Amino acid sequence: xxxxxxxxxxxxxxxxxxxxxxxxxxxxxxxxxxxxxxxxxxxxxxxxxxxxxxxxxxxxxxxxxxxxxxxxxxxxxxxxxxxxxxxxxxxxxxxxxxxxxxxxxxxxxxxxxxxxxxxxxxxxxxxxxxxxxxxxxxxxxxxxxxxxxxxxxxxxxxxxxxxxxxxxxxxxxxxxxxxxxxxxxxxxxxxxxxxxxxxxxxxxxxxxxxxxxxxxxxxxxxxxxxxxxxxxxxxxxxxxxxxxxxxxxxxxxxxxxxxxxxxxxxxxxxx
Amino acid sequence: xxxxxxxxxxxxxxxxxxxxxxxxxxxxxxxxxxxxxxxxxxxxxxxxxxxxxxxxxxxxxxxxxxxxxxxxxxxxxxxxxxxxxxxxxxxxxxxxxxxxxxxxxxxxxxxxxxxxxxxxxxxxxxxxxxxxxxxxxxxxxxxxxxxxxxxxxxxxxxxxxxxxxxxxxxxxxxxxxxxxxxxxxxxxxxxxxxxxxxxxxxxxxxxxxxxxxxxxxxxxxxxxxxxxxxxxxxxxxxxxxxxxxxxxxxxxxxxxxxxxxxxxxxxxxxxxxxxxxxxxxxxxxxxxxxxxxxxxxxxxxxxxxxxxxxxxxxxxxxxxxxxxxxxxxxxxxxxxxxxxxxxxxxxxxxxxxxxxxxxxxxxxxxxxxxxxxxxxxxxxxxxxxxxxxxxxxxxxxxxxxxxxxxxxxxxxxxxxxxxxxx
Numbered sequence: 179x180x181x182x183x184x185x186x187x188x189x190x191x192x193x194x195x196x197x198x199x200x201x202x203x204x205x206x207x208x209x210x211x212x213x214x215x216x217x218x219x220x221x222x223x224x225x226x227x228x229x230x231x232x233x234x235x236x237x238x239x240x241x242x243x244x245x246x247x248x249x250x251x252x253x254x255x256x257x258x259x260x261x262x263x264x265x266x267x268x269x270x271x272x273x274x275x276x277x278x279x280x281x282x283x284x285x286x287x288x289x290x291x292x293x294x295x296x297x298x299x300x301x302x303x304x305x306x307x308x309x310x311x312x313x314x315x316x317x318x319x320x321x322x323x324x325x326x327x328x329x330x331x332x333x334x335x336x337x338x339x340x341x342x343x344x345x346x347x348x349x350x351x352x353x354x355x356x357x358x359x360x361x362x363x364x365x366x367x368x369x370x371x372x373x374x375x376x377x378x379x380x381x382x383x384x385x386x387x388x389x390x391x392x393x394x395x396x397x398x399x400x401x402x403x404x405x406x407x408x409x410x411x412x413x414x415x416x417x418x419x420x421x422x423x424x425x426x427x428x429x430x431x432x433x434x435x436x437x438x439x440x441x442x443x444x445x446x447x448x449x
Numbered sequence: 450x451x452x453x454x455x456x457x458x459x460x461x462x463x464x465x466x467x468x469x470x471x472x473x474x475x476x477x478x479x480x481x482x483x484x485x486x487x488x489x490x491x492x493x494x495x496x497x498x499x500x501x502x503x504x505x506x507x508x509x510x511x512x513x514x515x516x517x518x519x520x521x522x523x524x525x526x527x528x529x530x531x532x533x534x535x536x537x538x539x540x541x542x543x544x545x546x547x548x549x550x551x552x553x554x555x556x557x558x559x560x561x562x563x564x565x566x567x568x569x570x571x572x573x574x575x576x577x578x579x580x581x582x583x584x585x586x587x588x589x590x591x592x593x594x595x596x597x598x599x600x601x602x603x604x605x606x607x608x609x610x611x612x613x614x615x616x617x618x619x620x621x622x623x624x625x626x627x628x629x630x631x632x633x634x635x636x637x638x639x640x641x642x643x644x645x646x647x648x649x650x651x652x653x654x655x656x657x658x659x660x661x662x663x664x665x666x667x668x669x670x671x672x673x674x675x676x677x678x679x680x681x682x683x684x685x686x687x688x689x690x691x692x693x694x695x696x697x698x699x700x701x702x703x704x705x706x707x708x709x710x711x712x713x714x715x716x717x718x719x720x721x722x723x724x725x726x727x728x729x730x731x732x733x734x735x736x737x738x739x740x741x742x743x744x745x746x747x748x749x750x751x752x753x754x755x756x757x758x759x760x761x762x763x764x765x766x767x768x769x770x771x772x773x774x775x776x777x778x779x780x781x782x783x784x785x786x787x788x789x790x791x792x793x794x795x796x797x798x799x800x801x802x803x804x805x806x807x808x809x810x811x812x813x814x815x816x817x818x819x820x821x822x823x824x825x826x827x828x829x830x831x832x833x834x835x836x837x838x839x840x841x842x843x844x845x846x847x848x849x850x851x852x853x854x855x856x857x858x859x860x861x862x863x864x865x866x867x868x869x870x871x
Contacts, residue, residue: 336739338755414721415720416722417722
């Protein structure tokens, strides 16, 4: 019964994405408002769906790939609305909604049934770990989206052809700053996720670190964003380099997330 | 009398030469007096800005006067004549008039359409007028030049161009820095266009301005105008550690900022972004610098490209402006040549009048006429005189092709000797 809310939110997200892509080619005053409206309605249904799942399953509904990808998308939308509220960045939706929608689409294709939880997943650490991990991942995803916007805008300025999206994209300074802020928010969240994950692992298997691929990838991701922050503060790696690194970081997250889930190996495969 | 222009600008001479030849401050008045005192030169105006030094003169023989003026400049500024050879240009006659009109209309500027030059021409004219260095020819010519410049400004969009260029620079700065409040600007060199761009930046919130100019005093002047801080030109690279926006128009012949310099500066700035605007012709900043990270370098052509991409009519506007100038040159030349025939007309009238008076007096001596008859005879005499001299006068006033030949012919036929016959 609650499944219908997922499909409705998928539909509204799809509409929001179409408008967001249209915005790349056409500039109107109303379009950004409609995008926010559609995404907002989709987000509302999506939230209802997650709550329904949680109540129905009796635990935090982030335990199978379907739920995980859907929650990832939900977190990205959450960060998107926060940024829209705070900064009103031009064209942000065009760069990030397609990513979030793709996650939702992937989620819709994955098996949805609620199965009894295996004993190792029955831990309080799980909910904390997963929520922190996905919020961090969403912040990193947004940092990558903003980084991509930076690279596009910088290309216009460097090449001196100021056509296309130049007028509507935000300033380089603002994109760089927001990229930096997102990483400074995402990094501690991710650190907490890794620590709680280690506790969970110890709880479930008696070992904090078992070098299974998911753990290794997480550490790689953590290192990449750690380097972004470190190099920025110490060596002034900003702008272009920071943008490239955050996109690279996001790609490792996607690889960790999709690749390892599909390979069906390791203990992070939930059933 | 003919118009002569002797001058040098940013295209003909680099800044070192221009600065040596400038008639700035205390040098202007002695300069005017010196040139006015040259044989064959009866009127003069000197326009001296950082991008050009020009001498406008009313002369008898342009070629002779050009030589004398060149000699004068050389001795006045104690510069070897040889150095002036490539730098100075001379125009005379209609070419000179056209050049003056183009300068005043800002078609000859580094950035076409920049508004400062008209004010500078006006100032130069007012100064020369005040020092009584001008006469009928220069007064008329400069008044005309000012009105032509105004016509060009109102009838074409050429003037918008410079405004659009500095506007484009400000827009770009905003796309790089987002907010310009708290950004610091360095003016490197004090060109006409740099001032305009700096004004626009200040209007957009820039507060901190430093000026580094080769002549420190001029830099100080400009810094005062912008409430800024003068910096020694030699120290500009150190200053750049703290400058977010650099407006460069030193007018040097080559690059004053190389890639390695900028590389070091960026290290010192910990890669804080920099926007470099090079409005010098030729360029003063190595274009390779644009390849460095977080450095954005635009020269005049780049900015012009940005402006042109927005509207594609600059070519047409400049053409329109040149056409206006063409018309005005013609009308001025007409006035000038009508000026030539004025003495001949006056002489002709005076001669006829003298003959009339002479003959009447002789007649009245011989015959005792009543008042009424005298009046009738006088009337007839002036009618004959007027009817006889009307056709040649009209011919002289007319816009003839070989006016000089006509004047010569009439002088010969009527026996006018060139001096006033009184």
